[in-house]
Amino acid sequence: MILDLKSLFAQDRAVLPIVYELDLRAFEWMGETPLREPIRVVGSVENRASVVTLTLRCAVAYTAACDRCGAETTNRYEVPLTRTLTMQRAGAEDAADDLLELPDAQLDLDALCTEEIVLNLPRKHLCREDCRGLCPVCGRNRNTDPCHCVPDGGDERFAVLRVLRDAADGNETGNC
Numbered sequence: 001m002i003l004d005l006k007s008l009f010a011q012d013r014a015v016l017p018i019v020y021e022l023d024l025r026a027f028e029w030m031g032e033t034p035l036r037e038p039i040r041v042v043g044s045v046e047n048r049a050s051v052v053t054l055t056l057r058c059a060v061a062y063t064a065a066c067d068r069c070g071a072e073t074t075n076r077y078e079v080p081l082t083r084t085l086t087m088q089r090a091g092a093e094d095a096a097d098d099l100l101e102l103p104d105a106q107l108d109l110d111a112l113c114t115e116e117i118v119l120n121l122p123r124k125h126l127c128r129e130d131c132r133g134l135c136p137v138c139g140r141n142r143n144t145d146p147c148h149c150v151p152d153g154g155d156e157r158f159a160v161l162r163v164l165r166d167a168a169d170g171n172e173t174g175n176c
C-alpha cells in the first residue's frame with residue numbers, strides 16, 4: 001500500500017489512521033514460509049507543528065518447527081515501528097535512524113513494514129520456553145513421551161540413578 005501524504009504534510013494537526021493487513025504468506029525464511037497469517041498493521045501518521053510522525057504496530061504470527069523438538073508452533077508478537085517523516089533531504093550529519101525521507105510524500109507502507117518485520121524475526125523459536133527437545137538416544141519427544149535414556153558419555157552417577165529408577169519402575173521401563 002502506498003500512502004500519499006502531501007495533504008498531511010501541508011496541514012498541522014492532521015491525523016491519518018492506518019489499519020490494514022499485509023500479506024507475507026509467500027515470504028520464505030530458513031526453508032519455511034513462517035508468516036502464514038495476514039499481518040495486521042495498526043497505527044497512524046500525525047502532523048504536529050509540521051513534525052510528521054508515523055507510529056505503527058505490526059501483529060505477527062510466526063509459524064515454524066520448534067528449534068528443539070520440531071513440533072510446529074505459532075508464536076505471536078508485535079513489532080513496533082516509529083519514524084519521523086520528512087519531505088526534505090536531510091544532510092548526512094543529521095540523518096537519524098528513525099528519519100525517513102519522502103521527497104514526493106509517497107510512503108510505501110508494505111516495503112517499510114516488511115523490512116521491519118524481517119529485521120525482527122525471532123532468533124530462536126520454541127514451542128515453550130522450557131521445551132525439553134528430543135532425546136538424543138531414542139529420538140522421543142521428551143515433552144510428551146519421557147524416556148529413561150542416558151546419553152553416551154553421561155555422568156556415571158546418573159547411570160546409577162537410572163538403575164535405581166528402572167528397578168522402581170518395574171517392567172514398564174523402556175530401554176531405548
Ligand SMILES: [Zn+2]
Nearest residue numbers: 066069127131
Ligand atoms: Zn519444542
Ligand SMILES: [Zn+2]
Nearest residue numbers: 135138147149
Ligand atoms: Zn530416550
